[in-house]
Amino acid sequence: MITRPAHLPSGPSPDVIIVGAGLAGGILAGQLAEGGRRVLLLERGDHLPHEAIPGDHLRNHRLSLYGDNTSLDPAGHPRVFVDPTGREHLVPPHDARHQLNAYTVGGGARIWGMQAWRFHPDDFRMASRYGVPADSSLADWPIAYDDLAPFYDQAEHAIGIAGDHFGDTHAPRTRPFPLPPVPRSPSAAWLARGAASLGWSTFTPPLAVNTAPYQGRGACIQCAQCIGFSCPTDAKNGSHNTLLPRALATGRCTLVTRAQATRVLTDARGRVTGVAYVAPVSPGSATLASHTVHAPLVIVSSGALESARLLLLSSSPTHPHGLGNHSDHLGRHVQGHYYPIAYGVLPPGVEQTLTGPGVSIATTRFNHGNPGIIGGAMLANDFVKLPLIFWRQSLPPDVPRWGLANKRAMRDLFRRGIDVRGPVQEIPSPHSRITLDPTVRDRHSLPVARLSGTTHPETVRTAEFIRQRAEEWLRASGAERVWSWPPELKFSAGQHQAGTCRMSADPSAGVTDPFGRVHGHDNLYVCDASLHVTNGGFNPALTVMALAFRTAAHMLRSA
Amino acid sequence: MGALRFHSFAVMPLTPPLLVALRAVLDRLIPTDEFPGALAAGTDDYVVRALLGDSARELPLIIAGLARLDALALAHHSPASTFAALRPVQQDELLRSPEVAGDPFFHRLVDLAHEGFYADPGNGGNRDALSWQMLGYDPHGGADRPPTSAPATPSSR
Numbered sequence: 008m009i010t011r012p013a014h015l016p017s018g019p020s021p022d023v024i025i026v027g028a029g030l031a032g033g034i035l036a037g038q039l040a041e042g043g044r045r046v047l048l049l050e051r052g053d054h055l056p057h058e059a060i061p062g063d064h065l066r067n068h069r070l071s072l073y074g075d076n077t078s079l080d081p082a083g084h085p086r087v088f089v090d091p092t093g094r095e096h097l098v099p100p101h102d103a104r105h106q107l108n109a110y111t112v113g114g115g116a117r118i119w120g121m122q123a124w125r126f127h128p129d130d131f132r133m134a135s136r137y138g139v140p141a142d143s144s145l146a147d148w149p150i151a152y153d154d155l156a157p158f159y160d161q162a163e164h165a166i167g168i169a170g171d172h173f174g175d176t177h178a179p180r181t182r183p184f185p186l187p188p189v190p191r192s193p194s195a196a197w198l199a200r201g202a203a204s205l206g207w208s209t210f211t212p213p214l215a216v217n218t219a220p221y222q223g224r225g226a227c228i229q230c231a232q233c234i235g236f237s238c239p240t241d242a243k244n245g246s247h248n249t250l251l252p253r254a255l256a257t258g259r260c261t262l263v264t265r266a267q268a269t270r271v272l273t274d275a276r277g278r279v280t281g282v283a284y285v286a287p288v289s290p291g292s293a294t295l296a297s298h299t300v301h302a303p304l305v306i307v308s309s310g311a312l313e314s315a316r317l318l319l320l321s322s323s324p325t326h327p328h329g330l331g332n333h334s335d336h337l338g339r340h341v342q343g344h345y346y347p348i349a350y351g352v353l354p355p356g357v358e359q360t361l362t363g364p365g366v367s368i369a370t371t372r373f374n375h376g377n378p379g380i381i382g383g384a385m386l387a388n389d390f391v392k393l394p395l396i397f398w399r400q401s402l403p404p405d406v407p408r409w410g411l412a413n414k415r416a417m418r419d420l421f422r423r424g425i426d427v428r429g430p431v432q433e434i435p436s437p438h439s440r441i442t443l444d445p446t447v448r449d450r451h452s453l454p455v456a457r458l459s460g461t462t463h464p465e466t467v468r469t470a471e472f473i474r475q476r477a478e479e480w481l482r483a484s485g486a487e488r489v490w491s492w493p494p495e496l497k498f499s500a501g502q503h504q505a506g507t508c509r510m511s512a513d514p515s516a517g518v519t520d521p522f523g524r525v526h527g528h529d530n531l532y533v534c535d536a537s538l539h540v541t542n543g544g545f546n547p548a549l550t551v552m553a554l555a556f557r558t559a560a561h562m563l564r565s566a
Numbered sequence: 567m568g569a570l571r572f573h574s575f576a577v578m579p580l581t582p583p584l585l586v587a588l589r590a591v592l593d594r595l596i597p598t599d600e601f602p603g604a605l606a607a608g609t610d611d612y613v614v615r616a617l618l619g620d621s622a623r624e625l626p627l628i629i630a631g632l633a634r635l636d637a638l639a640l641a642h643h644s645p646a647s648t649f650a651a652l653r654p655v656q657q658d659e660l661l662r663s664p665e666v667a668g669d670p671f672f673h674r675l676v677d678l679a680h681e682g683f684y685a686d687p688g689n690g691g692n693r694d695a696l697s698w699q700m701l702g703y704d705p706h707g708g709a710d711r712p713p714t715s716a717p718a719t720p721s722s723r
Contacts, residue, residue, distance in 0.1 A: 062705065064685040072681065073620040232705035239706075361703060394703050395684040409595040409676045410658065417684075418601070421701045 014263055014290055015300070021047035021261070023562075024282045024302045026268045026317065027309035028052075029114025030548060031535045031555040033246025034162075035306055036254035036262075038559030046260040047300060048251075049284055051267040052079050052111035060117065060237035064393050068109055068118040068502075069235025071101035076236070077111040077118065079265065083450030084110075086312075089459035091497065097447065106343075106458070106500040108310055112264060115502055116245025116548070120234040120390050121215040121364060123168045123552075124545035125159045125178040128152035129375050130382075130432065133541045137381045143463040144340050144437045145381075148540045149512040149521040152178060155553050158560070162552035167244040169218040174210025177371040186218045188367075189227075194425055195368035195388055197357045201484025202370055212369035212387055213549070217242040222249060233363030234390040246552075269297070269453055270321040271305055271531065277325035279305050279531040285451045295451075304530050304562070308555075311341065311537040312500065315441050315507035316456045318518075318525075318533075331508065331518040331525040331533075340506040341439040342462065342542045343499040344430035345470040347384075349477035350401055351486030353423040361422065365391035373476050374432070374544040381465050384429035384473045384544040386480065397421055404490055425486065427477040431470045432544035433499060434463035435506055461496050470494035503547050508537035522561045523554065534558045579617050579625055580632070583648070587632040588613065590650035594657050595679045601700040604683055604691075612682030612691025613675070624674055631671025635660065 023039055025032045028050035036048045053059070055077065061067070066074035074081065078100045088096045088104035098104040109115040129136050131148040139145045160181060162168075169186035188211035191199070195211075202209045216227050217240075227242040241248055254260035266286035274280050281301035288296045307314045315338040319329040329337050353359070369387035377383045392401065398417060401424045406416040439460035447455045474491050481489045511517025514526040523538050525531040536542070536551050543550065580588060589610050596604035604610065617625045632649075638660060639649040649657060666672050682691020684698075686705070698704065 062686060063688065065681060065689055230706055231703060361707075393684075393705075394698060394701055395681060398680050398684050409661075409679070411597050411599060414596055414599065414601070414603070418700055421703070 014286060015047070015261060019045060021045045021300070021302045023047070023304040023306060024049065024300060025306045025308055026282060027114070027307070027313070027535070028112045028251065028262060029308060029310060029535065030116045030246050031551050032306075032308040033113065033251035033254070034552055034555035035308060035534060035559050036260050037246065037250025038556065039562065040254040040257040040260040042559070042563040044259065046254060047302065048254070048260055048262045049266040049268055049282065050112050050262065050264050052077065052264065054112040054262065054264050055117065055237070057237045057239060057241065062232055062236055064395050066101070067235040068107065068115070070393065070396050071103070073101065075101045075109070077109045079110060080450060084455070085447065085449070086455050087444045087447050087457040088498070089457065091461055103501075104458075106312060106504055107502045108312070112251070112262070113245050113247025114310070116215070116243070117237055117247060118235055119243070119245070119502075119548065120366065120546070121243060122366060122387070122546040123163070123166070123170075123213045123215040123549040124385065124543070125180075126152065126543035126545055126550050127177050127371070127374050130541060130543040130545075133382060133432070136375070140381070140434060140463060140465045142436065143465065144435045145463070146509070146516070146540050149510055155550070155557065156181075158553035158556040159549060161556045162549055163213075165556070166215055166246070166249050166552060167217060167221045168213050168215050168549070170213030171211040174208075175213060177374060184213065186216075186221055189214055189216065189218055189364060191367045192360045192362070192365070194353060194357055194359050197353065198368050198388060198425075198427070198480065198484050201480060205479065205483045207370050207372045207480070209368050209370045211367055214364060214366065215244040215548070216364060217244065224248065227364070229362040231361050231363055231391045232393070233365065267451060268309070268317055269451060271307065271317065271330055272299060272301070273321070273323050273325065273330070275325075277323065279330070279528055281305065304532075306532045306534050306558075308534045310535055311504040311507045312441050312456050312458070314533055314535055314537045316443065318508070319443050320453060330528065330531060333527060334515045334517070336509060336516070336518050338441045338507050339437045339439070340435040340509055341441060341458070341460070341498070341500050341504065342433045342435050342506040342539070343501040343503040344542065345433060345462070345466055345494055345499060346428050346430060347470050347474035347477060347491065347494055348426050348428040349474060349481050349489055349491040350403075350424065350426045351481035351489045352403070352420060353425050354485050354487055358422045359424065361391060363391045365389060373429075373473060377472055380469050380472045381434055382432035382469055382544055384431040384469070386427055386429040386473070386477055389426050389428060392424070394421065397424060401426065403488060425481065427480050429473050429477065430503065430544060430546055431466065431473050433542060434465040434469070435541065436460060436463040439498060441507060458498060458500070460498060462499050464496055466499075467494050467496050503536070503542060505536035505539040505542040505547060508533045509540045510538045511540075523558050532558060577618060579614065580629065583636065584629060584632045586650045587636055587648065590657065591632070591635065591661070591675060592679050594654065594661060595676055596683050597654075602696045604679055606693070607683055607691060607696045608693040609679055609682040609691040612689060613678050615690055616678055616682070621678065627671050627674060631669060631675065634669075634671070635666065638663070638666070
């Protein structure tokens with residue numbers, strides 16, 4: 008006999024429990040609730056209004072020196088980071104080594120930079136195209152670009168993506184974006200001329216922003232406090248302001264915040280029966296209680312690190328190493344993106360406009376086909392920068408760090424700094440992984456995530472190649488000076504974390520099947536970037552969204 | 567502007583001589599020129615508040631470093647002088663000396679000062695957004711605007 012938690016409505020049990028109300032969880036909730044399913048959506052963070060996400064330049068998701076602007080109970084949820092020398096560090100959520108999760112309804116999309124790229128068709132077949140480097144776990148996806156294309160299209164229109172249909176040709180598209188591209192800044196026009204002189208084509212990259220009113224919300228006002236912050240006009244698109252409100256409007260979706268899943272429940276035969284979680288005894292209460300809720304279907308959608316952690320925490324006599332870990336892939340192949348950056352100084356007469364979002368030019372020329380290199384990266388200019396971020400990262404290396412010379416350089420260069428950067432497609436390694444820490448526990452006495460290993464060293468070669476292309480772009484454009492730093496082998500996850508529950512057709516080669524269903528469990532799914540076999544040379548969010556639409560369609564079709 | 571401001575702190579983590587030294591260092595890290603510097607923007611308030619809060623673990627480092635600066639000033643200058651009483655050119659020279667420039671205390675203080683000065687006014691070290699006015703940065707302004715021209719006299723509000 009199960010007691011019903013006070014925060015759940017009376018009535019029948021849910022048809023599906025979704026763990027995590029991030030970008031994918033919100034989409035699943037919307038699609039499944041509109042499809043007639045009763046959905047219970049559990050989220051460990053709060054449902055934050057704009058006003059509750061502070062515009063603090065020391066504590067945000069772009070610069071989190073002393074905290075961030077979404078975390079609930081940061082002290083209660085550390086991780087253990089093992090650096091490449093083997094030394095362990097206990098890291099709170101705002102420490103970059105914790106890997107930048109945004110623990111809130113909407114997930115990272117509440118405060119993101121909004122780049123919403125389709126992967127390149129060859130991103131799904133990296134092993135076939137390049138071969139498999141020794142000691143790497145490079146592999147093809149079990150699905151192809153064409154399988155995902157209709158869902159990329161669906162995501163672009165349902166979420167609201169602004170883009171350049173005719174310029175953005177790296178992946179085949181069937182109809183224009185629903186919103187016109189962001190305006191091109193003078194410095195981006197300057198970069199376009201430089202690229203043209205090299206014979207490189209450029210275009211305005213796709214962003215999940217209302218460049219015009221769309222779906223009942225207003226347009227972006229181009230403020231200068233964009234990435235890392237909540238949007239004052241709610242023009243920053245994600246599932247929190249599209250599919251999730253639609254889910255709640257059906258009356259069939261219950262969102263429970265401050266509810267952290269502690270394990271996926273299985274019966275004596277190993278079949279998934281529901282979820283155990285910790286949540287306030289009633290909404291708003293500080294008193295926590297343990298709850299269990301049962302459903303015929305469970306979807307884990309907590310981000311690549313926490314989804315893997317939850318499956319590891321759900322071990323049982325029938326699954327002693329965690330659910331879906333029969334072939335020892337769970338928690339391995341952690342990926343993100345190396346991000347080589349070339350910095351420069353704009354020549355007189357070209358200035359930064361200090362308007363957001365800021366990213367307004369990109370090239371996909373170097374995503375593939377680079378001689379002697381595996382994969383590559385999209386290159387783009389950066390978001391509008393906070394003054395303090397500029398001081399920390401963007402002054403030329405020979406400028407003194409203090410005194411009049413530093414102050415004058417800030418004044419002279421703040422509007423003349425330019426950088427070009429790109430998300431390098433990483434070569435995964437099975438040794439880059441998340442496991443359960445044997446000693447450190449979180450607020451709820453659960454083992455925390457322990458992060459260790461590095462990407463495969465081939466990633467460094469690709470990143471170095473991309474760094475040189477970034478420098479070349481700035482030089483050809485006429486930058487007064489150009490500088491950058493070489494990449495180093497490292498653990499990489501961050502806000503683009505992926506790969507920990509890779510999908511595979513062969514159950515021995517991954518954690519889930521090609522629809523995200525955990526091998527050996529017909530009623531347990533994973534849906535987030537955990538599924539990514541490789542993570543593309545692009546920001547991965549639109550692929551996460553497309554997979555969520557695809558998983559939802561599969562569920563509605565098969566039941 | 568003035569030391570009286572610090573009376574708003576329930577606990578003052580620095581002795582009066584060290585507070586004088588801190589303010590003198592901040593005045594050299596972000597000096598006044600045609601635009602206001604650290605002291606006019608209240609960056610000293612920010613640093614003290616940080617040492618009572620998020621950076622409390624670093625308070626001993628900062629205390630020891632400031633005391634060492636005064637000791638170096640006393641030892642190396644004739645007639646003997648505290649750091650704060652030195653001329654700006656002598657202060658800069660001392661801050662650039664290898665025994666100070668390589669000191670974790672100094673690196674941390676450089677970071678704290680600039681964090682306060684260039685962060686949002688809500689953090690207390692960028693009063694009236696003085697540094698943002700200098701740069702022409704407005705977080706809420708979508709419309710492009712050039713930096714303000716230099717004020718006739720540095721603001722001391």
